[in-house]
Amino acid sequence: MFNFVPLMLVIANMQVVQPVIVKTAEMEIDFTPRTPNQMASFYEARGFPKEMRDVLKQQCFITVGILNTSNTKIWLDLSDWTFSVAGKALKREDRDYWKKRWQDMAMPLNKQSTFRWTLIPETLDYLPGEHEGGNIILPFTDKHLSVTATFATGENKQGKKITISTDKLFCAEDAQ
Amino acid sequence: MKKHSSAYMLLIILLGFCISEAAIANGSSGDISADIKVPFGIRHYDVGHAQNFSLQDIDGEKFELDQTRGHWVFLHFWASWCGPCREEMPAVQKLSEAMQDEKFQIIMINTAEDEDTIFEFLSAINVELNSLMDVDGLVTEAWKPRGLPTSFLINPEGEVKYQAIGGREWEKPEYINFLKQLLKQSN
Numbered sequence: 001m002f003n004f005v006p007l008m009l010v011i012a013n014m015q016v017v018q019p020v021i022v023k024t025a026e027m028e029i030d031f032t033p034r035t036p037n038q039m040a041s042f043y044e045a046r047g048f049p050k051e052m053r054d055v056l057k058q059q060c061f062i063t064v065g066i067l068n069t070s071n072t073k074i075w076l077d078l079s080d081w082t083f084s085v086a087g088k089a090l091k092r093e094d095r096d097y098w099k100k101r102w103q104d105m106a107m108p109l110n111k112q113s114t115f116r117w118t119l120i121p122e123t124l125d126y127l128p129g130e131h132e133g134g135n136i137i138l139p140f141t142d143k144h145l146s147v148t149a150t151f152a153t154g155e156n157k158q159g160k161k162i163t164i165s166t167d168k169l170f171c172a173e174d175a176q
Numbered sequence: 177m178k179k180h181s182s183a184y185m186l187l188i189i190l191l192g193f194c195i196s197e198a199a200i201a202n203g204s205s206g207d208i209s210a211d212i213k214v215p216f217g218i219r220h221y222d223v224g225h226a227q228n229f230s231l232q233d234i235d236g237e238k239f240e241l242d243q244t245r246g247h248w249v250f251l252h253f254w255a256s257w258c259g260p261c262r263e264e265m266p267a268v269q270k271l272s273e274a275m276q277d278e279k280f281q282i283i284m285i286n287t288a289e290d291e292d293t294i295f296e297f298l299s300a301i302n303v304e305l306n307s308l309m310d311v312d313g314l315v316t317e318a319w320k321p322r323g324l325p326t327s328f329l330i331n332p333e334g335e336v337k338y339q340a341i342g343g344r345e346w347e348k349p350e351y352i353n354f355l356k357q358l359l360k361q362s363n
Contacts, residue, residue, distance in 0.1 A: 114287070
């Protein structure tokens with residue numbers, strides 16, 4: 001599916017972070033922490049202004065992939081996710097926050113738009129078999145992170161709730 | 177070189193941003209096309225009248241969606257940084273060749289990239305497809321695709337009828353036959 005050669009070349013040069021994978025009978029979620037340099041390189045290659053990159057380098061990026069392995073709809077709603085560090089809540093900034101922040105900085109509209117495409121949707125109905133993902137952005141911390149996420153299921157969200165949790169997340173840092 | 181390699185790597189590892197391996201159950205809601213077998217990864221998407229827009233293509237020609245009345249329209253949203261978009265593009269090219277004698281238009285919309293990036297990308301993957309440029313990304317956001325790539329099928333009356341989730345193998349007979357059946361039913 002992919003061209004392996006450049007992938008192998010780059011793996012030799014970059015820190016590889018293994019994803020944290022959580023599976024239930026209905027779904028699979030993988031969390032992959034990204035280092036500041038990984039994210040800065042991606043956005044720089046897309047022509048993002050330095051001001052945006054400087055802000056983004058200070059954040060904790062975790063790429064989340066969600067696969068619906070059930071035969072019914074699963075509803076993502078990030079407002080039903082909680083993050084914490086050592087028992088204290090960690091606030092995730094949402095799309096509206098970032099939209100306002102970029103607007104206040106008068107960043108180009110096309111870069112604002114591309115940035116939003118790199119985020120996981122705030123809400124989404126996952127169809128059976130669908131895989132979808134994107135980034136979650138948290139304030140940086142050097143301690144382990146916990147997440148608890150609850151999902152509604154069924155065509156009209158009337159099915160049983162699914163709750164997943166893990167305390168194995170962390171913010172990736174570039175190798176010194 | 178290292179920087180380019182890093183960027184390429186990120187193209188790959190950030191595939192999570194796009195709908196990559198969507199394996200979607202087919203839609204089942206009824207409509208005039210209910211007797212047509214809907215292929216894998218396409219679902220009924222009856223959201224009414226297609227929202228008009230006006231954009232320029234890479235040759236500087238102005239295009240309005242409302243000009244396409246009387247044709248089935250394949251409206252495709254993509255970006256060069258989206259790996260599944262890159263993989264799907266040759267299939268879209270083959271689809272355009274297979275449907276060139278039909279009342280069927282393929283309309284590509286690039287999301288929030290500049291003319292040079294689009295031109296370079298289309299040349300590099302060797303496809304002869306023009307694309308509209310949604311330079312500020314606002315048309316794409318108004319259409320609310322679930323991710324990139326996403327394609328919509330709009331009937332000759334200008335109503336959105338189907339949505340394709342993620343990249344699909346459009347050159348395969350099941351997809352081409354499906355589209356030809358839609359056209360036949362409209363005649």
